[in-house]
Amino acid sequence: MASTFVRDAALVAGFDLLESLRTRRALVLVLLYILIAATASGIYVNVVRAIQDTMETAATAAQAGEQLDMLKDEGYRSLLLFVAGGDQTLATHLATYPAMVLIFTWVSLAFLPWFIALTSYDQIAGDLHLRTIRYAALRTTRAAYVAGKLAAQAVIVAGVAALGTLPVIVIGAIYLPGFDLLATIGSLISTLPITLVCALGFLGIVSLASQLCRTPGTARAAAMGLLLLVYVLASQSTIGRSSRCSRRGTGSPACSTPTSPRACSASPPASACASATPRSATCAFAEGTFNNS
Amino acid sequence: MTTPALRLQQVKKRFGNVHALRGVDLVVPRGSVYALIGPNGAGKTTLFGLCCGYLQADAGLVEVLGGTPDPTRLKGKLAALPQDAMLGREMTIREHLVFLARLQGMDSATAERDAARVLALVDLGDLAARRAGALSHGQVKRVGVAQAFLGEPELILLDEPTAGLDPRHAHDLRALIRDQRGQRTIVVSSHNLQELEAICDEAAFIEKGATLESGAVAALTGKDGEIHLLLAPGPEPIAELRARVPADEILWDPAQRTLRVRFQPAPDRVAEDVIAEVLRELLASGARISAVGKGRSLEQRYLEQTN
Numbered sequence: 383m384a385s386t387f388v389r390d391a392a393l394v395a396g397f398d399l400l401e402s403l404r405t406r407r408a409l410v411l412v413l414l415y416i417l418i419a420a421t422a423s424g425i426y427v428n429v430v431r432a433i434q435d436t437m438e439t440a441a442t443a444a445q446a447g448e449q450l451d452m453l454k455d456e457g458y459r460s461l462l463l464f465v466a467g468g469d470q471t472l473a474t475h476l477a478t479y480p481a482m483v484l485i486f487t488w489v490s491l492a493f494l495p496w497f498i499a500l501t502s503y504d505q506i507a508g509d510l511h512l513r514t515i516r517y518a519a520l521r522t523t524r525a526a527y528v529a530g531k532l533a534a535q536a537v538i539v540a541g542v543a544a545l546g547t548l549p550v551i552v553i554g555a556i557y558l559p560g561f562d563l564l565a566t567i568g569s570l571i572s573t574l575p576i577t578l579v580c581a582l583g584f585l586g587i588v589s590l591a592s593q594l595c596r597t598p599g600t601a602r603a604a605a606m607g608l609l610l611l612v613y614v615l616a617s618q619s620t621i622g623r624s625s626r627c628s629r630r631g632t633g634s635p636a637c638s639t640p641t642s643p644r645a646c647s648a649s650p651p652a653s654a655c656a657s658a659t660p661r662s663a664t665c666a667f668a669e670g671t672f673n674n675s
Numbered sequence: 676m677t678t679p680a681l682r683l684q685q686v687k688k689r690f691g692n693v694h695a696l697r698g699v700d701l702v703v704p705r706g707s708v709y710a711l712i713g714p715n716g717a718g719k720t721t722l723f724g725l726c727c728g729y730l731q732a733d734a735g736l737v738e739v740l741g742g743t744p745d746p747t748r749l750k751g752k753l754a755a756l757p758q759d760a761m762l763g764r765e766m767t768i769r770e771h772l773v774f775l776a777r778l779q780g781m782d783s784a785t786a787e788r789d790a791a792r793v794l795a796l797v798d799l800g801d802l803a804a805r806r807a808g809a810l811s812h813g814q815v816k817r818v819g820v821a822q823a824f825l826g827e828p829e830l831i832l833l834d835e836p837t838a839g840l841d842p843r844h845a846h847d848l849r850a851l852i853r854d855q856r857g858q859r860t861i862v863v864s865s866h867n868l869q870e871l872e873a874i875c876d877e878a879a880f881i882e883k884g885a886t887l888e889s890g891a892v893a894a895l896t897g898k899d900g901e902i903h904l905l906l907a908p909g910p911e912p913i914a915e916l917r918a919r920v921p922a923d924e925i926l927w928d929p930a931q932r933t934l935r936v937r938f939q940p941a942p943d944r945v946a947e948d949v950i951a952e953v954l955r956e957l958l959a960s961g962a963r964i965s966a967v968g969k970g971r972s973l974e975q976r977y978l979e980q981t982n
Contacts, residue, residue: 386747390778397766397774404765513760517771517822520727520755521778523746 387529390522394530398505399537408538411501415494415542420549422489426482427557480562483569486550490543490577495584498539499605502585505531506592507601532589539581543574587612678741680705680830680860681726686735688721688884695721697884698735703877705829706857710871710892711864712977713881719864720758722881723832726862727755740830751779754828756819756836764808768799768818771807776825793821796851798844812839820848830860837870849874872896872973880980887980897937898970902950904934904957905966912960920952935971946970 402408458481459473465488466472476484506528509515518527547570554561591604681703688696696718703709711719724730725737728744737744740752762771769790776786794800797817807815816839823831833852837845853874855861865871871878872892879889893899900923913927913934926935938949946969957964 393774393777397770400770401763401766513757514763516727516729516755516757516760517762517775517819518778519729520746520753521750521775 387523387526390526391530391533394518394522394527395533395537398531398534402534402538407501408542411497411538411542412545414497415490415546416549418489418493419486419546420553422485423482423550423553426485427553430558479569479573480566482550482554482558483566483573486547486570487573487577490546491580494539494543494577494581495609497542498535498581498584499588499602499609501538502535502588503592503602503605504598505535505589507595508592508598510596511598528589528593532585535585535589536582539585540578543577543581547574584609584612677705678738679703680707680740681709681862682736682738683722683725684736686722686725686737687733688718688725688730689733694884696725696732698886699881699884700886701879701889703860703862705860707860707876708852708856708874709860709862710875710878710973711862711881712868712871712878712973713864714981715866717881718884719881720834721884723755723757723834723862723864726832727753727757729757751826752829753832754823754825754830755832756823756834758834760819762807762815762818765806767804767806768794768810769803771818772822772825775822779826781826789825793824796824797821798847813841813844816840817844817848820851824851828859831855831862833861833863835865836863837865837867845870868972868974868977878973880977882981892973893970895976896970896973897976899940899946901935901937901970902946902953903936903968903971904953904964906932906934906957907963907965908932909963910961912957912962915960916953916956919956920949922949932965 459477462473462476463470465484466476479487504511506515515527550570551563551566554566555563587608588605591608592601595601595604679702681701683699683701686696686699687694699718699722701722711722713719721730725732726739726744728746728749739749742748744753762768766774769787772790772793773783773786776789777783781789791800791803794803797820799814799817799821802810802814807818810818816836820833820836823833836852837848840848849870852861852863856876863871863875875892877890878892878895880887888895911927911929913925916934917925920936922936922938924935924937926937927933928935934953936949936953938944940946950967950969954964954967
């Protein structure tokens, strides 16, 4: 029974994957995602250059090279602390990643759910609407069918998330002086599972909407509605946590938990989804500052 | 005694306030070609949905091939042509059929072979590599029929299989269905009663979600116990006929000029014998005969039942 389930799910997944590639739906998703990743990387590069110019002018005036590093470190540290919702441990961990990777991951987690909602909403609802599902429903169980559809979409999302890292590497290597290619690739690889876990969670929500509705239009609306609901709930959680931290101070236990229950929330997703494997803060800031990435 | 291919007892199904089925009773014998006859909205498609397991009955018994309509149990044994079901536009016909055949349990090579076989059955072998989105309505319908014949299903449910087909392919499909008699059970729903009369052994009239009448087509149409004649203008020797030919009932409709003779069939007196007797008497009296036939059409019978 279990082997039949797995075989059927694999067949459905293979067929759906092939169909998604033929309909160019996966291609559209890849292109959109790459466009967003490239835009975010481009904006980052320009901001870094502008800040460097400004700060170097100020530092030259002050004739204090050390002050420049201090300024950079302080600014970045404050930014990460803000992004981490006041969580010092999390901010320290985030600092172990190149800034460009953090921004890319943040952008990924902000946009990927909406891309998924726009491309996967009809995975089941579309088949119900066109009654295509009736051909397969006599030959396999509903569970195997849904599992196969979900697996196909998961493969597409994973592929898209992986391909989206390419613009970061290419733009960084071309436009950022002193870009550490290996460190960036390593960091991208280490953040990819985080992005994937969050993306698959959102895919699950979209799949739920697709199964609850009988027409693609209502499935799309339901998917958007559910995602918005998740975002609102996540925002509420973040706001509540930040206000508690600000009342108690950042050193309180509630504000330094390595992994928080608001994992995969929308704002700020990168901080929320990061797991804590602390390295030294000094090392972190040395690697994570504007200079190399 | 073998279990029937399909058995329904007092099956009821509601969609909100709409009673789609109010109590359907059916027994479809194995190996027969069975017609499901009824107007639009009678509940035929709902009935198919219940038999395929797409829907759940609110009440009553639905027994398919001796058990519940569970896709795991019926995998490869039950096939259906669902009404108005579409195919994914970008995949080719062959890919669709191979996928469905593999889902049915076949290995890749067998699935390829069987896809080619069923495409040949519906005269689509040349279009195997064509995208489903590029097919005409009739061709999509034929692909739907083809997928129903994948493998060796014991029971096939065909919901309006000839709707949208051109006359030649409709004729070929009727021949295909007729050829399956005795090998597998086929249940066909259609509005074309002449077609059903030609290909089916048994039939059921469904009206407003309930079974009006069911049984052998020959019995429903009275082919064994009734003959009809159409007389051309001229002599009308009805009284002489009533006096000389033994029959249960001789009905004359002067407006339509139709004569109906009902009788009890016996081994030594079948419909052909009665036709001979009646023709002899009428011709001897100078009547002119335009047409003669056995029983009444399924359409007439259906109209009588539903009026």
